[in-house]
Amino acid sequence: MSAVHRASAGLKLGVAAALIFGLAALPAERAWWGLCALPPLLALALLARIPIEALLSRWALGAPFLLAAASLGYFQPHGLRVGLALLAKSAVCLLTLQLLIATTPVTELTRTLCRLHLPLVLCETIALLARYSDLLSDEARRMRRARTGRTLRGSRFQEWLALGNSLGLLFVRTVSRAERVQSAMRSRGGA
Amino acid sequence: MHIPDGFLSARVAIGYAALSSVGLGAACFRMRAQHERGASALLGVSAAFVFAAQMVNFPVAAGTSGHLVGSALAGALLGLPGALVVMSAVIIMQCFVLADGGVFALGANVFNMGLVGCVVGFCCYRLLCGAAPSPTRRVASVAFAGWCATIAGALSCAGQLSLSGAARLSVVLPAMLGVHALIGVGEAVISSLVVASVLRFRPELLENAGHGALGARSRNTAVFAGLGLSIAIAGLLAPIADVAPDGFSRVTQALGLHASASPLLAPLSQYGIPSLVSGVLATVIAGCLGTLSLFGLCWLLALALVPRKLRAAESRAVVAESSG
Numbered sequence: 001m002s003a004v005h006r007a008s009a010g011l012k013l014g015v016a017a018a019l020i021f022g023l024a025a026l027p028a029e030r031a032w033w034g035l036c037a038l039p040p041l042l043a044l045a046l047l048a049r050i051p052i053e054a055l056l057s058r059w060a061l062g063a064p065f066l067l068a069a070a071s072l073g074y075f076q077p078h079g080l081r082v083g084l085a086l087l088a089k090s091a092v093c094l095l096t097l098q099l100l101i102a103t104t105p106v107t108e109l110t111r112t113l114c115r116l117h118l119p120l121v122l123c124e125t126i127a128l129l130a131r132y133s134d135l136l137s138d139e140a141r142r143m144r145r146a147r148t149g150r151t152l153r154g155s156r157f158q159e160w161l162a163l164g165n166s167l168g169l170l171f172v173r174t175v176s177r178a179e180r181v182q183s184a185m186r187s188r189g190g191a
Numbered sequence: 192m193h194i195p196d197g198f199l200s201a202r203v204a205i206g207y208a209a210l211s212s213v214g215l216g217a218a219c220f221r222m223r224a225q226h227e228r229g230a231s232a233l234l235g236v237s238a239a240f241v242f243a244a245q246m247v248n249f250p251v252a253a254g255t256s257g258h259l260v261g262s263a264l265a266g267a268l269l270g271l272p273g274a275l276v277v278m279s280a281v282i283i284m285q286c287f288v289l290a291d292g293g294v295f296a297l298g299a300n301v302f303n304m305g306l307v308g309c310v311v312g313f314c315c316y317r318l319l320c321g322a323a324p325s326p327t328r329r330v331a332s333v334a335f336a337g338w339c340a341t342i343a344g345a346l347s348c349a350g351q352l353s354l355s356g357a358a359r360l361s362v363v364l365p366a367m368l369g370v371h372a373l374i375g376v377g378e379a380v381i382s383s384l385v386v387a388s389v390l391r392f393r394p395e396l397l398e399n400a401g402h403g404a405l406g407a408r409s410r411n412t413a414v415f416a417g418l419g420l421s422i423a424i425a426g427l428l429a430p431i432a433d434v435a436p437d438g439f440s441r442v443t444q445a446l447g448l449h450a451s452a453s454p455l456l457a458p459l460s461q462y463g464i465p466s467l468v469s470g471v472l473a474t475v476i477a478g479c480l481g482t483l484s485l486f487g488l489c490w491l492l493a494l495a496l497v498p499r500k501l502r503a504a505e506s507r508a509v510v511a512e513s514s515g
Contacts, residue, residue: 016294017294020196020293020294020295021201021294021295023196023197024196024197024199024200024201024204024293024295024296025201031197034197058290062195062290062291065193065195066195066197069194069195069198069352069357069358070198072352072357072358072362072363072366082356082357086197086198086357089196089197090195090196090197090198090293091197092197093195093196093197093293093294093295094195094196094290094293097196097286097290097293097294098290100287101287101288101289101290106287106288109287109288110287113283113287119215119216119219119220119223120219120223121219121222121223121231121234121276122215122219122276122279122280124231124234124235125234125235125238125276125277125280126235126238126280126283126284127235128231128232128234128235128236128238128239129235129238129239129242129280129281129284130284131235131239132235132236132239133238133239133242133243133284135239136236136239136240136242136243137242137243137246139243140243140244140246140247144247156250159249159250160249160380160381160384161384163247163249163381163384164380164381164383164384164385164387164388165384165388166247167244167247167259167381167384167385167388168384168385168386168387168388168389168391168392169388169392170240170243170244171237171240171244171268171385171389171396172389172392172393172396174236174237174239174240175233175236175237175393175396177236178232178233178235178236178237179232179233181232181235181236182231182232182233185231185232
Protein backbone atom coordinates (compact mmCIF):
# COMPACT_ATOMS: atom_id res chain seq x y z
CA MET A 1 0.00 0.00 0.00
CA SER A 2 1.56 3.24 -1.11
CA ALA A 3 0.75 6.72 0.16
CA VAL A 4 -1.40 7.28 -2.91
CA HIS A 5 -3.46 4.18 -2.12
CA ARG A 6 -3.86 5.23 1.49
CA ALA A 7 -4.99 8.81 0.81
CA SER A 8 -8.69 9.34 1.43
CA ALA A 9 -10.99 8.63 -1.48
CA GLY A 10 -12.64 12.04 -1.11
CA LEU A 11 -9.32 13.82 -1.53
CA LYS A 12 -8.37 11.79 -4.58
CA LEU A 13 -11.79 12.24 -6.14
CA GLY A 14 -11.64 15.98 -5.51
CA VAL A 15 -8.17 16.39 -6.98
CA ALA A 16 -9.00 14.26 -10.02
CA ALA A 17 -12.25 16.12 -10.63
CA ALA A 18 -10.55 19.51 -10.25
CA LEU A 19 -7.81 18.52 -12.69
CA ILE A 20 -10.30 17.13 -15.21
CA PHE A 21 -12.58 20.17 -14.94
CA GLY A 22 -9.59 22.46 -15.38
CA LEU A 23 -8.41 20.57 -18.43
CA ALA A 24 -11.90 20.47 -19.93
CA ALA A 25 -12.28 24.22 -19.47
CA LEU A 26 -9.09 24.94 -21.46
CA PRO A 27 -10.00 26.47 -24.83
CA ALA A 28 -8.93 24.51 -27.89
CA GLU A 29 -6.08 26.91 -28.78
CA ARG A 30 -4.45 26.37 -25.38
CA ALA A 31 -5.24 22.68 -25.07
CA TRP A 32 -1.52 21.85 -25.30
CA TRP A 33 -1.04 23.26 -21.82
CA GLY A 34 -2.87 20.19 -20.62
CA LEU A 35 0.26 18.16 -21.30
CA CYS A 36 1.87 19.99 -18.35
CA ALA A 37 -0.22 17.74 -16.10
CA LEU A 38 1.48 14.67 -17.51
CA PRO A 39 4.73 14.70 -15.42
CA PRO A 40 2.95 15.00 -12.03
CA LEU A 41 0.52 12.26 -13.03
CA LEU A 42 3.33 9.93 -14.05
CA ALA A 43 5.16 10.76 -10.82
CA LEU A 44 2.02 9.80 -8.87
CA ALA A 45 1.80 6.54 -10.82
CA LEU A 46 5.43 5.80 -9.90
CA LEU A 47 4.76 6.68 -6.27
CA ALA A 48 1.76 4.34 -6.23
CA ARG A 49 3.97 1.61 -7.78
CA ILE A 50 1.46 0.88 -10.52
CA PRO A 51 3.18 -1.08 -13.29
CA ILE A 52 3.40 1.28 -16.23
CA GLU A 53 2.34 -1.47 -18.69
CA ALA A 54 -0.83 -2.10 -16.70
CA LEU A 55 -1.69 1.59 -16.70
CA LEU A 56 -0.94 1.88 -20.42
CA SER A 57 -2.95 -1.18 -21.37
CA ARG A 58 -5.97 0.09 -19.43
CA TRP A 59 -5.48 3.47 -21.02
CA ALA A 60 -5.34 1.86 -24.47
CA LEU A 61 -8.78 0.31 -23.89
CA GLY A 62 -10.28 3.79 -23.78
CA ALA A 63 -8.15 5.24 -26.56
CA PRO A 64 -10.27 4.11 -29.56
CA PHE A 65 -13.19 6.22 -28.29
CA LEU A 66 -10.92 9.25 -28.06
CA LEU A 67 -9.65 8.65 -31.60
CA ALA A 68 -13.15 8.28 -33.00
CA ALA A 69 -14.37 11.47 -31.35
CA ALA A 70 -11.24 13.41 -32.33
CA SER A 71 -11.40 12.25 -35.95
CA LEU A 72 -14.85 13.82 -36.24
CA GLY A 73 -13.23 17.15 -35.34
CA TYR A 74 -10.91 16.87 -38.32
CA PHE A 75 -13.55 18.01 -40.81
CA GLN A 76 -13.70 21.68 -39.90
CA PRO A 77 -11.54 24.77 -40.28
CA HIS A 78 -8.14 24.16 -38.59
CA GLY A 79 -9.46 20.61 -38.14
CA LEU A 80 -6.12 18.86 -37.67
CA ARG A 81 -5.00 21.28 -34.98
CA VAL A 82 -8.31 21.19 -33.12
CA GLY A 83 -8.53 17.40 -33.38
CA LEU A 84 -4.99 16.85 -32.09
CA ALA A 85 -5.43 19.35 -29.28
CA LEU A 86 -8.67 17.66 -28.17
CA LEU A 87 -6.96 14.30 -28.37
CA ALA A 88 -4.06 15.45 -26.15
CA LYS A 89 -6.42 16.99 -23.62
CA SER A 90 -8.72 14.01 -23.35
CA ALA A 91 -5.81 11.55 -23.24
CA VAL A 92 -4.54 13.32 -20.09
CA CYS A 93 -8.07 13.28 -18.62
CA LEU A 94 -8.37 9.55 -19.26
CA LEU A 95 -5.00 8.92 -17.60
CA THR A 96 -6.15 10.89 -14.53
CA LEU A 97 -9.31 8.85 -14.26
CA GLN A 98 -7.41 5.56 -14.69
CA LEU A 99 -5.02 6.56 -11.94
CA LEU A 100 -7.93 7.34 -9.62
CA ILE A 101 -9.58 4.00 -10.36
CA ALA A 102 -6.35 2.02 -9.97
CA THR A 103 -5.62 3.44 -6.52
CA THR A 104 -9.11 3.58 -4.98
CA PRO A 105 -11.34 0.62 -4.02
CA VAL A 106 -14.82 0.72 -5.55
CA THR A 107 -16.57 0.63 -2.19
CA GLU A 108 -14.62 3.69 -1.00
CA LEU A 109 -15.56 5.54 -4.18
CA THR A 110 -19.25 4.72 -3.89
CA ARG A 111 -19.26 5.71 -0.23
CA THR A 112 -17.70 9.06 -1.13
CA LEU A 113 -20.20 9.57 -3.96
CA CYS A 114 -23.05 8.90 -1.55
CA ARG A 115 -21.66 11.43 0.91
CA LEU A 116 -22.13 14.14 -1.76
CA HIS A 117 -25.83 14.40 -0.84
CA LEU A 118 -27.10 12.46 -3.80
CA PRO A 119 -30.75 11.36 -3.40
CA LEU A 120 -31.05 8.33 -1.14
CA VAL A 121 -32.67 6.18 -3.84
CA LEU A 122 -29.74 6.77 -6.20
CA CYS A 123 -27.17 6.16 -3.45
CA GLU A 124 -28.66 2.84 -2.44
CA THR A 125 -28.93 1.81 -6.08
CA ILE A 126 -25.27 2.63 -6.68
CA ALA A 127 -24.21 0.82 -3.50
CA LEU A 128 -26.18 -2.31 -4.41
CA LEU A 129 -24.90 -2.10 -7.99
CA ALA A 130 -21.32 -2.07 -6.71
CA ARG A 131 -22.13 -5.05 -4.48
CA TYR A 132 -23.91 -7.23 -7.04
CA SER A 133 -22.35 -6.32 -10.41
CA ASP A 134 -19.48 -8.79 -10.01
CA LEU A 135 -21.88 -11.49 -8.88
CA LEU A 136 -24.23 -11.09 -11.82
CA SER A 137 -21.38 -10.68 -14.36
CA ASP A 138 -19.99 -13.91 -13.01
CA GLU A 139 -23.38 -15.59 -13.33
CA ALA A 140 -23.65 -14.39 -16.96
CA ARG A 141 -20.19 -15.78 -17.64
CA ARG A 142 -21.10 -19.12 -16.05
CA MET A 143 -24.28 -19.36 -18.10
CA ARG A 144 -22.29 -18.65 -21.24
CA ARG A 145 -19.71 -21.30 -20.40
CA ALA A 146 -22.41 -23.85 -19.69
CA ARG A 147 -24.10 -23.05 -22.99
CA THR A 148 -20.92 -23.31 -25.06
CA GLY A 149 -20.17 -26.55 -23.28
CA ARG A 150 -23.49 -28.02 -24.29
CA THR A 151 -23.89 -26.73 -27.84
CA LEU A 152 -21.30 -27.80 -30.35
CA ARG A 153 -22.07 -25.66 -33.34
CA GLY A 154 -24.93 -23.44 -34.33
CA SER A 155 -25.81 -20.69 -36.71
CA ARG A 156 -25.40 -17.03 -35.79
CA PHE A 157 -29.17 -16.77 -35.36
CA GLN A 158 -29.25 -19.63 -32.89
CA GLU A 159 -26.38 -18.11 -30.96
CA TRP A 160 -28.19 -14.80 -30.61
CA LEU A 161 -31.35 -16.62 -29.60
CA ALA A 162 -29.48 -18.51 -26.89
CA LEU A 163 -27.67 -15.40 -25.63
CA GLY A 164 -30.91 -13.43 -25.48
CA ASN A 165 -32.59 -16.28 -23.66
CA SER A 166 -29.80 -16.40 -21.10
CA LEU A 167 -30.13 -12.65 -20.52
CA GLY A 168 -33.89 -13.07 -20.00
CA LEU A 169 -33.22 -15.87 -17.56
CA LEU A 170 -30.65 -13.67 -15.82
CA PHE A 171 -33.30 -10.99 -15.35
CA VAL A 172 -35.74 -13.50 -13.87
CA ARG A 173 -33.04 -14.66 -11.47
CA THR A 174 -32.25 -11.01 -10.72
CA VAL A 175 -35.82 -10.38 -9.63
CA SER A 176 -35.91 -13.40 -7.35
CA ARG A 177 -32.52 -12.45 -5.93
CA ALA A 178 -33.86 -8.95 -5.25
CA GLU A 179 -36.77 -10.50 -3.34
CA ARG A 180 -34.34 -12.51 -1.22
CA VAL A 181 -32.14 -9.47 -0.60
CA GLN A 182 -35.21 -7.46 0.36
CA SER A 183 -36.40 -9.97 2.92
CA ALA A 184 -32.88 -10.23 4.32
CA MET A 185 -32.77 -6.44 4.65
CA ARG A 186 -36.16 -6.39 6.31
CA SER A 187 -35.23 -9.07 8.81
CA ARG A 188 -32.24 -6.95 9.85
CA GLY A 189 -34.39 -3.92 10.43
CA GLY A 190 -33.86 -2.22 7.06
CA ALA A 191 -36.48 -0.76 4.76
CA MET B 192 -21.91 6.68 -27.17
CA HIS B 193 -19.93 7.46 -24.00
CA ILE B 194 -18.43 10.93 -24.47
CA PRO B 195 -14.89 11.08 -23.02
CA ASP B 196 -13.55 14.05 -21.05
CA GLY B 197 -12.12 16.93 -23.00
CA PHE B 198 -14.61 17.03 -25.87
CA LEU B 199 -17.36 19.08 -24.29
CA SER B 200 -17.04 22.78 -23.61
CA ALA B 201 -17.70 23.93 -20.06
CA ARG B 202 -21.10 25.48 -20.72
CA VAL B 203 -22.41 22.47 -22.63
CA ALA B 204 -21.23 20.07 -19.92
CA ILE B 205 -22.69 22.17 -17.10
CA GLY B 206 -25.96 22.82 -18.93
CA TYR B 207 -26.58 19.16 -19.65
CA ALA B 208 -25.50 18.20 -16.12
CA ALA B 209 -28.17 20.55 -14.80
CA LEU B 210 -30.79 19.10 -17.16
CA SER B 211 -30.02 15.54 -16.21
CA SER B 212 -29.90 16.25 -12.49
CA VAL B 213 -33.38 17.76 -12.72
CA GLY B 214 -34.67 14.67 -14.55
CA LEU B 215 -32.88 12.26 -12.23
CA GLY B 216 -34.07 14.16 -9.15
CA ALA B 217 -37.66 13.93 -10.35
CA ALA B 218 -37.27 10.18 -10.95
CA CYS B 219 -35.78 9.67 -7.46
CA PHE B 220 -38.68 11.65 -5.98
CA ARG B 221 -41.19 9.46 -7.83
CA MET B 222 -39.44 6.32 -6.65
CA ARG B 223 -39.23 7.37 -3.00
CA ALA B 224 -42.70 6.19 -1.99
CA GLN B 225 -42.20 2.83 -3.67
CA HIS B 226 -38.75 2.66 -2.13
CA GLU B 227 -40.13 3.09 1.37
CA ARG B 228 -42.75 0.42 0.75
CA GLY B 229 -39.90 -2.00 0.24
CA ALA B 230 -38.69 -2.25 -3.32
CA SER B 231 -35.24 -0.79 -2.74
CA ALA B 232 -33.37 -3.98 -3.50
CA LEU B 233 -35.04 -4.44 -6.89
CA LEU B 234 -33.53 -1.24 -8.32
CA GLY B 235 -30.03 -1.99 -7.12
CA VAL B 236 -29.99 -5.60 -8.27
CA SER B 237 -31.60 -4.62 -11.59
CA ALA B 238 -28.84 -2.05 -12.07
CA ALA B 239 -26.34 -4.85 -11.53
CA PHE B 240 -28.29 -6.86 -14.14
CA VAL B 241 -27.99 -4.05 -16.73
CA PHE B 242 -24.29 -3.70 -15.87
CA ALA B 243 -23.74 -7.43 -16.37
CA ALA B 244 -25.91 -7.57 -19.51
CA GLN B 245 -23.82 -4.83 -21.12
CA MET B 246 -20.78 -7.08 -20.78
CA VAL B 247 -22.34 -9.94 -22.74
CA ASN B 248 -21.01 -9.72 -26.29
CA PHE B 249 -23.19 -10.68 -29.22
CA PRO B 250 -21.05 -11.73 -32.19
CA VAL B 251 -21.62 -9.69 -35.38
CA ALA B 252 -19.78 -10.31 -38.66
CA ALA B 253 -16.00 -10.59 -38.96
CA GLY B 254 -14.84 -10.71 -35.37
CA THR B 255 -16.73 -7.63 -34.25
CA SER B 256 -19.35 -7.82 -31.56
CA GLY B 257 -22.07 -5.67 -30.12
CA HIS B 258 -23.73 -5.38 -26.77
CA LEU B 259 -26.92 -4.13 -25.18
CA VAL B 260 -27.32 -0.57 -23.85
CA GLY B 261 -30.63 -1.37 -22.28
CA SER B 262 -32.44 1.92 -21.67
CA ALA B 263 -35.58 0.85 -23.56
CA LEU B 264 -35.41 -2.63 -22.07
CA ALA B 265 -35.11 -1.19 -18.56
CA GLY B 266 -38.08 1.07 -19.31
CA ALA B 267 -40.17 -1.90 -20.35
CA LEU B 268 -39.13 -4.02 -17.36
CA LEU B 269 -39.06 -1.42 -14.56
CA GLY B 270 -41.20 1.55 -15.63
CA LEU B 271 -39.88 5.02 -16.42
CA PRO B 272 -38.63 6.39 -13.06
CA GLY B 273 -37.10 3.08 -12.05
CA ALA B 274 -35.35 2.74 -15.40
CA LEU B 275 -33.99 6.27 -15.12
CA VAL B 276 -32.49 5.62 -11.69
CA VAL B 277 -31.06 2.29 -12.82
CA MET B 278 -29.51 3.59 -16.04
CA SER B 279 -28.02 6.63 -14.30
CA ALA B 280 -26.48 4.43 -11.62
CA VAL B 281 -25.00 2.21 -14.32
CA ILE B 282 -23.52 5.16 -16.23
CA ILE B 283 -22.06 6.70 -13.05
CA MET B 284 -20.56 3.33 -12.12
CA GLN B 285 -19.08 2.81 -15.59
CA CYS B 286 -17.44 6.21 -15.40
CA PHE B 287 -15.79 5.52 -12.03
CA VAL B 288 -14.99 1.84 -12.45
CA LEU B 289 -14.24 1.31 -16.12
CA ALA B 290 -13.41 4.91 -17.16
CA ASP B 291 -16.12 4.63 -19.81
CA GLY B 292 -17.06 8.22 -20.46
CA GLY B 293 -15.62 11.17 -18.62
CA VAL B 294 -16.30 12.72 -15.24
CA PHE B 295 -16.84 16.15 -16.75
CA ALA B 296 -19.08 14.65 -19.45
CA LEU B 297 -21.04 12.58 -16.92
CA GLY B 298 -24.05 14.90 -17.02
CA ALA B 299 -24.18 14.76 -20.80
CA ASN B 300 -23.78 10.97 -20.81
CA VAL B 301 -26.56 10.54 -18.26
CA PHE B 302 -28.70 12.82 -20.41
CA ASN B 303 -28.07 10.88 -23.65
CA MET B 304 -28.25 7.29 -22.46
CA GLY B 305 -30.33 7.75 -19.32
CA LEU B 306 -32.81 10.56 -19.73
CA VAL B 307 -33.27 10.59 -23.51
CA GLY B 308 -32.85 6.85 -23.88
CA CYS B 309 -35.30 5.92 -21.13
CA VAL B 310 -37.92 8.59 -21.88
CA VAL B 311 -37.95 7.96 -25.63
CA GLY B 312 -37.72 4.19 -25.18
CA PHE B 313 -40.41 4.02 -22.53
CA CYS B 314 -42.77 6.38 -24.37
CA CYS B 315 -42.41 4.45 -27.64
CA TYR B 316 -42.98 1.19 -25.80
CA ARG B 317 -46.07 2.40 -23.96
CA LEU B 318 -47.58 4.14 -26.99
CA LEU B 319 -47.16 1.06 -29.18
CA CYS B 320 -48.20 -1.39 -26.48
CA GLY B 321 -51.50 0.18 -25.47
CA ALA B 322 -53.42 -0.98 -22.42
CA ALA B 323 -53.57 -4.78 -22.75
CA PRO B 324 -51.01 -5.91 -25.29
CA SER B 325 -50.61 -9.39 -26.75
CA PRO B 326 -47.15 -10.98 -26.36
CA THR B 327 -46.36 -10.34 -30.03
CA ARG B 328 -47.26 -6.68 -29.71
CA ARG B 329 -45.14 -6.35 -26.57
CA VAL B 330 -42.07 -7.85 -28.23
CA ALA B 331 -42.50 -5.74 -31.37
CA SER B 332 -42.92 -2.58 -29.29
CA VAL B 333 -39.81 -3.17 -27.23
CA ALA B 334 -37.78 -3.82 -30.38
CA PHE B 335 -38.90 -0.59 -31.99
CA ALA B 336 -38.47 1.31 -28.72
CA GLY B 337 -34.88 0.06 -28.48
CA TRP B 338 -34.11 1.38 -31.94
CA CYS B 339 -35.74 4.75 -31.26
CA ALA B 340 -33.91 5.16 -27.94
CA THR B 341 -30.54 4.50 -29.60
CA ILE B 342 -31.21 6.96 -32.41
CA ALA B 343 -32.46 9.65 -30.04
CA GLY B 344 -29.40 9.26 -27.81
CA ALA B 345 -27.08 9.52 -30.81
CA LEU B 346 -28.90 12.65 -32.03
CA SER B 347 -28.48 14.37 -28.72
CA CYS B 348 -24.84 13.26 -28.46
CA ALA B 349 -24.13 14.72 -31.91
CA GLY B 350 -25.79 17.96 -30.87
CA GLN B 351 -23.62 18.21 -27.75
CA LEU B 352 -20.39 17.55 -29.66
CA SER B 353 -21.17 20.19 -32.27
CA LEU B 354 -22.33 22.74 -29.69
CA SER B 355 -18.99 22.32 -27.92
CA GLY B 356 -17.12 23.01 -31.13
CA ALA B 357 -15.49 19.57 -31.07
CA ALA B 358 -16.89 18.73 -34.49
CA ARG B 359 -19.02 20.28 -37.15
CA LEU B 360 -22.68 19.28 -37.14
CA SER B 361 -22.70 18.49 -40.88
CA VAL B 362 -20.04 15.83 -40.16
CA VAL B 363 -20.98 14.53 -36.77
CA LEU B 364 -24.74 14.21 -37.36
CA PRO B 365 -24.64 11.90 -40.40
CA ALA B 366 -21.73 9.95 -38.89
CA MET B 367 -23.50 9.35 -35.58
CA LEU B 368 -26.90 8.67 -37.14
CA GLY B 369 -25.48 6.29 -39.74
CA VAL B 370 -23.55 4.23 -37.21
CA HIS B 371 -26.31 4.24 -34.62
CA ALA B 372 -29.04 3.28 -37.08
CA LEU B 373 -27.13 -0.01 -37.35
CA ILE B 374 -26.26 -0.27 -33.65
CA GLY B 375 -29.94 0.39 -32.93
CA VAL B 376 -30.93 -2.65 -34.97
CA GLY B 377 -28.72 -4.78 -32.72
CA GLU B 378 -30.24 -3.13 -29.65
CA ALA B 379 -33.73 -3.81 -31.01
CA VAL B 380 -33.01 -7.48 -31.62
CA ILE B 381 -31.36 -8.07 -28.24
CA SER B 382 -34.09 -6.22 -26.29
CA SER B 383 -36.81 -8.19 -28.03
CA LEU B 384 -35.00 -11.49 -27.40
CA VAL B 385 -34.77 -10.70 -23.69
CA VAL B 386 -38.42 -9.64 -23.42
CA ALA B 387 -39.55 -12.70 -25.38
CA SER B 388 -37.76 -14.99 -22.95
CA VAL B 389 -39.01 -13.11 -19.87
CA LEU B 390 -42.51 -13.51 -21.33
CA ARG B 391 -41.93 -17.24 -21.50
CA PHE B 392 -40.47 -17.62 -17.99
CA ARG B 393 -42.42 -15.10 -15.90
CA PRO B 394 -44.89 -13.01 -17.92
CA GLU B 395 -46.29 -11.33 -14.82
CA LEU B 396 -43.03 -9.37 -14.43
CA LEU B 397 -43.93 -7.42 -17.56
CA GLU B 398 -47.53 -6.90 -16.50
CA ASN B 399 -46.42 -5.23 -13.27
CA ALA B 400 -43.67 -3.05 -14.75
CA GLY B 401 -44.10 0.56 -13.78
CA HIS B 402 -47.26 0.13 -11.77
CA GLY B 403 -47.50 2.39 -8.77
CA ALA B 404 -45.16 4.90 -10.35
CA LEU B 405 -46.36 5.91 -13.77
CA GLY B 406 -49.28 3.59 -14.35
CA ALA B 407 -50.25 1.80 -17.49
CA ARG B 408 -53.57 3.58 -17.77
CA SER B 409 -54.08 4.64 -21.35
CA ARG B 410 -55.06 8.19 -20.50
CA ASN B 411 -51.52 8.67 -19.29
CA THR B 412 -50.14 8.04 -22.75
CA ALA B 413 -50.82 11.66 -23.68
CA VAL B 414 -48.53 12.74 -20.84
CA PHE B 415 -45.80 10.36 -21.94
CA ALA B 416 -46.15 11.49 -25.53
CA GLY B 417 -45.83 15.11 -24.47
CA LEU B 418 -42.80 14.33 -22.35
CA GLY B 419 -41.10 12.41 -25.14
CA LEU B 420 -41.90 15.05 -27.68
CA SER B 421 -40.49 17.84 -25.54
CA ILE B 422 -37.26 15.94 -24.98
CA ALA B 423 -37.03 15.20 -28.69
CA ILE B 424 -37.58 18.84 -29.53
CA ALA B 425 -34.96 19.91 -27.01
CA GLY B 426 -32.49 17.49 -28.57
CA LEU B 427 -33.37 18.52 -32.12
CA LEU B 428 -33.50 22.27 -31.54
CA ALA B 429 -29.92 22.46 -30.34
CA PRO B 430 -28.37 21.23 -33.61
CA ILE B 431 -30.71 23.36 -35.72
CA ALA B 432 -29.69 26.46 -33.81
CA ASP B 433 -26.14 25.46 -34.62
CA VAL B 434 -26.77 24.90 -38.33
CA ALA B 435 -27.77 28.55 -38.62
CA PRO B 436 -24.83 30.01 -36.70
CA ASP B 437 -25.05 33.42 -38.33
CA GLY B 438 -28.64 33.92 -37.36
CA PHE B 439 -27.97 32.58 -33.90
CA SER B 440 -25.01 34.82 -33.19
CA ARG B 441 -26.77 37.83 -34.68
CA VAL B 442 -29.74 37.33 -32.40
CA THR B 443 -27.56 36.87 -29.34
CA GLN B 444 -25.57 39.98 -30.22
CA ALA B 445 -28.77 41.94 -30.71
CA LEU B 446 -29.95 40.80 -27.31
CA GLY B 447 -26.60 41.67 -25.79
CA LEU B 448 -25.89 38.11 -24.82
CA HIS B 449 -22.62 36.34 -25.25
CA ALA B 450 -22.34 33.15 -27.17
CA SER B 451 -22.92 31.44 -23.84
CA ALA B 452 -26.69 31.88 -24.12
CA SER B 453 -28.52 28.60 -23.79
CA PRO B 454 -28.89 26.98 -27.20
CA LEU B 455 -32.25 25.62 -26.15
CA LEU B 456 -33.65 29.12 -25.98
CA ALA B 457 -32.35 30.12 -29.38
CA PRO B 458 -35.23 31.43 -31.44
CA LEU B 459 -35.45 29.97 -34.92
CA SER B 460 -34.61 33.04 -36.89
CA GLN B 461 -35.73 33.07 -40.51
CA TYR B 462 -32.13 33.52 -41.47
CA GLY B 463 -30.81 30.44 -43.17
CA ILE B 464 -33.89 28.32 -42.66
CA PRO B 465 -35.36 28.60 -46.23
CA SER B 466 -32.20 27.21 -47.81
CA LEU B 467 -32.38 24.30 -45.42
CA VAL B 468 -35.97 23.40 -46.19
CA SER B 469 -35.52 21.30 -49.32
CA GLY B 470 -32.58 19.33 -47.94
CA VAL B 471 -34.22 18.86 -44.55
CA LEU B 472 -37.50 17.81 -46.17
CA ALA B 473 -35.78 15.14 -48.26
CA THR B 474 -33.95 13.85 -45.19
CA VAL B 475 -37.12 13.84 -43.12
CA ILE B 476 -39.04 11.89 -45.78
CA ALA B 477 -36.22 9.37 -46.14
CA GLY B 478 -36.02 9.06 -42.35
CA CYS B 479 -39.77 8.46 -42.05
CA LEU B 480 -39.73 5.77 -44.74
CA GLY B 481 -36.75 4.06 -43.12
CA THR B 482 -38.40 4.16 -39.70
CA LEU B 483 -41.66 2.76 -41.04
CA SER B 484 -39.94 -0.15 -42.76
CA LEU B 485 -37.99 -0.80 -39.58
CA PHE B 486 -41.24 -0.95 -37.66
CA GLY B 487 -42.48 -3.61 -40.08
CA LEU B 488 -39.28 -5.58 -39.52
CA CYS B 489 -39.78 -5.33 -35.74
CA TRP B 490 -43.24 -6.84 -36.11
CA LEU B 491 -41.88 -9.72 -38.21
CA LEU B 492 -39.16 -10.30 -35.61
CA ALA B 493 -41.78 -10.46 -32.86
CA LEU B 494 -43.84 -12.95 -34.87
CA ALA B 495 -40.73 -15.11 -35.23
CA LEU B 496 -39.77 -14.86 -31.55
CA VAL B 497 -43.06 -15.38 -29.75
CA PRO B 498 -43.81 -19.10 -29.75
CA ARG B 499 -47.00 -20.15 -31.51
CA LYS B 500 -48.28 -21.75 -28.29
CA LEU B 501 -48.22 -18.41 -26.43
CA ARG B 502 -49.93 -16.64 -29.31
CA ALA B 503 -52.65 -19.29 -29.50
CA ALA B 504 -53.21 -19.12 -25.73
CA GLU B 505 -53.57 -15.36 -25.99
CA SER B 506 -56.18 -15.51 -28.74
CA ARG B 507 -58.11 -18.23 -26.86
CA ALA B 508 -58.15 -15.99 -23.78
CA VAL B 509 -59.49 -13.11 -25.85
CA VAL B 510 -62.22 -15.30 -27.31
CA ALA B 511 -63.16 -16.61 -23.86
CA GLU B 512 -63.31 -13.09 -22.49
CA SER B 513 -65.53 -11.83 -25.28
CA SER B 514 -67.90 -14.81 -25.09
CA GLY B 515 -68.06 -14.90 -21.31
